[in-house]
Amino acid sequence: MSKHLIPAALLWVVLTAIGEATFFLDWLPVVGSPEAEEWDLIFNVLLAMGIPVFTFVVAALIYAFWKFQTANEGGETGSPFKGTGSFPKVWLVITSVLAAISMIIGLVSLSNLQVDKAGYGWGEDQAPxxxxxxxxxxxxxxxxxxxxxxxxxxxxxxxxxxxxxxxxxxxxxxxxxxxxxxxxxxxxxxxxxxxxxxxxxxxxxxxxxxxxxxxxxxxxxxxxxxxxxxxxxxxxxxxxxxxxxxxxxxxxxxx
Ligand SMILES: [Cu+2]
CATH class of the missing domain: 2.60.40.420 (Cupredoxins -  blue copper proteins)
Incomplete structure (x- = not known):
């Protein structure tokens, strides 16, 4: 298993680097207001966190297709895959932490957007x-x-x-x-x-x-x-x- 770990991890790193490089593309629309800045922040944070998770799954798939393919006609199954080690637990902890961070950022940003910056509050008319x-x-x-x-x-x-x-x-x-x-x-x-x-x-x-x-x-x-x-x-x-x-x-x- 360990001989597969390094090439699969390298593939993950390369795919992640390509994904994160999209941040250098200026493809979001014009930022016309502070509210737009707030939304773009949420979007970019989610994207930055989501890319490594997505590329992990893609890297595992690509590597598995590439390394574990068989020339046989089918009908045979591979040897059973035993033992999961600590990997699932680590994966669960990392993705849970990422999900919690994204929820906190989302809630903070939403509360910023729902309250008028000058403190007018909802439903009142005092905005200029x-x-x-x-x-x-x-x-x-x-x-x-x-x-x-x-x-x-x-x-x-x-x-x-x-x-x-x-x-x-x-x-x-x-x-x-x-x-x-x-x-x-x-x-x-x-x-x-x-x-x-x-x-x-x-x-x-x-x-x-x-x-x-x-x-x-x-x-x-x-x-x-x-x-x-x-x-x-x-x-x-x-x-x-x-x-x-x-x-x-x-x-x-x-x-
Ligand atoms: Cu309509």
Whole structure:
């Protein structure tokens, strides 16, 4: 058994190195907010921990196929494999520790995301900018609370957000379950009939759908035939540009 240990372990190390090297690829979408940083952290930690576990199984499989294959036609079974030693126990301990670590990281990150950074708490309105969001088949309505501005995804082209300002979406649905998802911010929450759900983000980079299609609201719950139409472009702008835009929208409404 021990003569197989070193080559199998080497194969594992090589596969793991290849897997971990994927971290040098910049393949995650734009990090548009601190919330996105938090999610990417969870994702990367899980990936870093999961790769060696996955490559261990793959290395064992590849090595077994390669070394223990038989030229016989079949009908014969190999000699029985006796004795397991301490390996299963070590494996159990290591994977249990990894699972516990990932759970702790996940719980800490989720609690960070569920509480507004400025301590506004859930269900209250004190965020600097509140957007009352209504989902219906197959469009979104975004009403800037106390600003007298309302956008419809079916009619308006862009949802503007000011940079470095906490935005709270208060989300309702008037028909079926939808889901508000903004890839650039990695945030997603269901819109549920009869209930108000919340999502808070603080965009920290300027950007728009024109240059990066992750700046968009997208329904992420299959809600019917035109589900994919439930989308709206997002543009994150400087506060001054936002105020100007808001004022121009307000004049249109008041006319
Ligand atoms: Cu939908």
């Amino acid at each position: 900018l509140v957007i009352e969001t209504t989902a219906q088949r197959f469009s979104w309505t975004f009403a800037y609370k106390d600003k007298n501005v309302e956008l419809l995804s079916a009619k308006d082209t862009e949802l503007l957000l000011p940079i470095d300002t906490e935005v709270k979406f208060e989300i309702q649905s008037i028909d079926v379950i939808h889901s508000l998802w903004i890839p650039a911010f990695r945030m997603k929450i269901d819109a549920i009939p009869g209930r108000t759900t919340f999502l808070t983000v603080e965009p920290h980079v300027l950007g728009s759908y024109d240059t990066d299609n992750n700046f968009r609201v997208q329904c992420a719950e299959l809600c019917g035939l035109n589900h994919t139409l439930m989308s709206m472009h997002i543009r994150v702008v400087e506060q001054a540009e936002f105020d100007e835009w808001l004022a121009s929208k307000q004049t249109k409404v008041s006319r």
